[in-house]
Amino acid sequence: MKERYREAMGEIHQQHGDDTKAIKEAALKLYESLRADVAEVFPNPESRHMAAAAMWHVETSNPNLNQPRKACAHLSHHLQITFHLEPDYQRLHEALPQDTYILSVPFDKFATDEEGKIITDKKRQPVGEDLAGEWKAALERKGIAYEATLHPALPMVNFALLDPSEKLIEVLEQKFGDNFNDIDELDLTYCDHLGQTKNISNRIVPPVDYTWVESTEEQTPKSALVLNLFAEEISEQLQDFRFQQAELIGQKYNDFKDEDFGDSKWRGKRVALEVGALDNPNDYRHGSPIVKLDGKQLAMFSTNSPKLPIGASFEATIEPSPRGSALTLNINPESVQLKAEAETEQALPSSQRERLKKLNLRFSQAAAQPDMRDAAAVASRVLHEAIAEKYAETGNRKIKVGDWTAFINSRTQECFVRDKERRVIFHSDLSTNQVNKGLSKEDSIKFEEWVRQKEKLRSLKIATSVGKRETQL
Numbered sequence: 001m002k003e004r005y006r007e008a009m010g011e012i013h014q015q016h017g018d019d020t021k022a023i024k025e026a027a028l029k030l031y032e033s034l035r036a037d038v039a040e041v042f043p044n045p046e047s048r049h050m051a052a053a054a055m056w057h058v059e060t061s062n063p064n065l066n067q068p069r070k071a072c073a074h075l076s077h078h079l080q081i082t083f084h085l086e087p088d089y090q091r092l093h094e095a096l097p098q099d100t101y102i103l104s105v106p107f108d109k110f111a112t113d114e115e116g117k118i119i120t121d122k123k124r125q126p127v128g129e130d131l132a133g134e135w136k137a138a139l140e141r142k143g144i145a146y147e148a149t150l151h152p153a154l155p156m157v158n159f160a161l162l163d164p165s166e167k168l169i170e171v172l173e174q175k176f177g178d179n180f181n182d183i184d185e186l187d188l189t190y191c192d193h194l195g196q197t198k199n200i201s202n203r204i205v206p207p208v209d210y211t212w213v214e215s216t217e218e219q220t221p222k223s224a225l226v227l228n229l230f231a232e233e234i235s236e237q238l239q240d241f242r243f244q245q246a247e248l249i250g251q252k253y254n255d256f257k258d259e260d261f262g263d264s265k266w267r268g269k270r271v272a273l274e275v276g277a278l279d280n281p282n283d284y285r286h287g288s289p290i291v292k293l294d295g296k297q298l299a300m301f302s303t304n305s306p307k308l309p310i311g312a313s314f315e316a317t318i319e320p321s322p323r324g325s326a327l328t329l330n331i332n333p334e335s336v337q338l339k340a341e342a343e344t345e346q347a348l349p350s351s352q353r354e355r356l357k358k359l360n361l362r363f364s365q366a367a368a369q370p371d372m373r374d375a376a377a378v379a380s381r382v383l384h385e386a387i388a389e390k391y392a393e394t395g396n397r398k399i400k401v402g403d404w405t406a407f408i409n410s411r412t413q414e415c416f417v418r419d420k421e422r423r424v425i426f427h428s429d430l431s432t433n434q435v436n437k438g439l440s441k442e443d444s445i446k447f448e449e450w451v452r453q454k455e456k457l458r459s460l461k462i463a464t465s466v467g468k469r470e471t472q473l
Contacts, residue, residue, distance in 0.1 A: 001034065002055070005225050031228045038229050052230035068198065069205040071190035072155035073128060076106035078186070079156060081131075083176035091160060092147050092214055093397040094409050096416065101169060103159040103176070104151055105132045107207060132157040136212065144168065145410065148213050153201040154181060157213055162410060209249050209325055211300060243306040246316075248291055248299035248327040255296035261327060262320045270332070273298070274313040291329070293318075299327055313337050379447050380438035384428045387415055391430065402450040419443075 008030050016022040042048045082104045089100035108128040111119040119127045132148075136159075139146055145162040161168070188200045206213055227234060251257060260266075271293060278290040278297065289310050291298045301307040308314065315335035321328040387406045390399050399406040403420045408430065417426035427437035439447060 001037065001229075002225065005030070005034065034225075034229055048230065049233050052226065052233035055226040055230065056234065065205050067190060067192045068200065068203050069207070071198075071200050072205050073108050073207070075186065075188070075200055076108045076131070076155040077110050077126070077128060079106040079154060079181050080179040081105050081176045082179045082181065083172045086160075089160060091162070092149070094407055096409075101161045101164055101172070103135070103146075103161060103172060104154075104156045105135045105159065107132050107155045107157070107210075130207070132210070135159065150204050150206060150213055153183060153204070154186075155200065155204055155206070157206070157210070208302070209252070211250050211302075212253070244331050244333055246307070246329045246331060247302040247305040247321055248329060249302045249325070251299040251327055252325060254290070254299055256293065256298050261318045266318055268317055270315050270317055272313065272315055273329070275308050275310050277310050302326060308336065376439055376441050376444035377435075379444035380426065380428075380435045382451075383417070383426060383439065383447055384415070384430075384433075384435050387417075387428075388430050388433075391415075401447075 009027065012023055012026045012030070016026065038048070038051070042051045084102055086100050086102045088097040089102070090097045091100060107130070109131040111127040111129045113119055121127055135157075136148065139159065144164065147160040147162065149158050149160070150156075151158050164172075183201070189197050190200060192198050251259075251261075274292050275289050276292045276297070277287045278300070288300065289307060290300045313335075314331055314337070316329040316331040319328050319330070320326075383401070387399055387401070387408070390396070391408050397408045397410055399408070401417065404417050404425070406415055406417045406426075408415050413429060413431035415426075415428045415430055416424050419425050424437070425443050426435075426439055428435045438444075
């Protein structure tokens with residue numbers, strides 16, 4: 001069934017190209033056909049639950065990444081750092097492509113002693129050191145803004161330098177500008193866990209703790225098929241889902257970077273933990289869930305680990321994971337407490353609620369204008385001011401506005417808003433406070449409706465929260 005789905009989706013994309021509407025319609029018909037097959041093959045609840053569990057495993061289990069990860073690390077030892085200017089580079093958080101300097105750094109390097117000789121371990125194997133991580137730390141120490149992505153064909157991190165100084169460019173060009181990694185001269189093959197020969201370029205797998213590297217691709221949810229075919233069965237299973245272990249990564253980048261959780265003082269010690277939001281506006285994961293110990297940031301959940309939402313609290317013991325630098329949490333399921341949604345809404349900063357009220361007031365004033373074009377102009381001004389305020393508050397260069405996304409160029413302070421079809425529907429300049437391309441009549445109506453609906457929902461949730469507290473009292 002999964003193979004049929006893959007083949008059919010491939011044909012759909014090939015047939016309809018970039019026509020997203022046609023792709024969605026064809027995919028819906030495919031799901032309907034597959035659901036009919038499921039109903040015929042698995043006629044009773046027991047067989048459907050078993051099928052759902054089996055497909056969930058097939059859909060969500062990651063392939064064995066140990067071999068490609070080792071192969072990438074091994075190859076990276078033989079690569080050179082390179083530096084070049086990439087014309088019309090599409091940055092992750094900018095609307096329009098622009099010329100960008102790219103510093104490409106291999107994952108690892110051979111560790112050397114003071115005499116420059118390669119250090120070996122007890123098995124006389126060369127010892128590797130994290131090279132890309134060193135450069136990341138160095139760039140951050142010097143306050144150099146960057147975007148970090150994986151090299152498309154080699155085990156390297158591409159640091160796109162967002163606003164490098166002339167001096168920095170000169171130094172990097174002099175040191176790395178002439179370096180070159182000839183793919184044709186490299187041995188890119190390795191054997192996977194089944195003994196089959198694979199090509200590294202087909203799957204670049206970074207070290208486990210490279211969670212700071214961003215993705216350049218929109219990832220399709222791996223569980224899309226099983227959720228569409230067995231939504232009811234999966235929902236029933238999730239009602240009773242409980243887990244006792246979780247894995248954390250990135251300890252060395254946070255407040256407990258110098259703590260050894262393998263020490264005897266931590267062995268079997270149950271501690272109180274909570275899930276908070278990562279507090280680092282310069283990090284693309286700002287606001288993402290992170291586990292905290294004594295109010296300090298410990299580490300983030302790994303990709304394949306069970307996760308708890310922000311606001312959750314629980315008790316667990318902490319120990320080093322068998323997988324490298326990760327940590328294992330042994331959770332007491334009975335201790336897990338989730339924060340109520342209404343309480344979360346009430347905990348929102350009052351500035352956010354005030355901003356919505358202010359936007360609503362401005363729209364009310366615009367509604368009195370007889371000329372719709374004037375109302376659209378006011379909507380554009382409201383949108384501009386809201387984005388400017390949010391950008392000044394958070395520093396995030398990518399801001400969601402309903403189905404739209406605002407992109408801010410940190411160098412020029414230009415703001416572009418794209419709709420879900422990636423069309424530019426709004427353009428303004430935060431530095432001059434000018435709206436260069438305002439919202440259309442239709443888009444201004446959409447924006448106004450979104451603001452009013454959001455304010456209505458917040459008011460309802462806040463009122464509900466207050467009512468609940470009065471009832472409890």
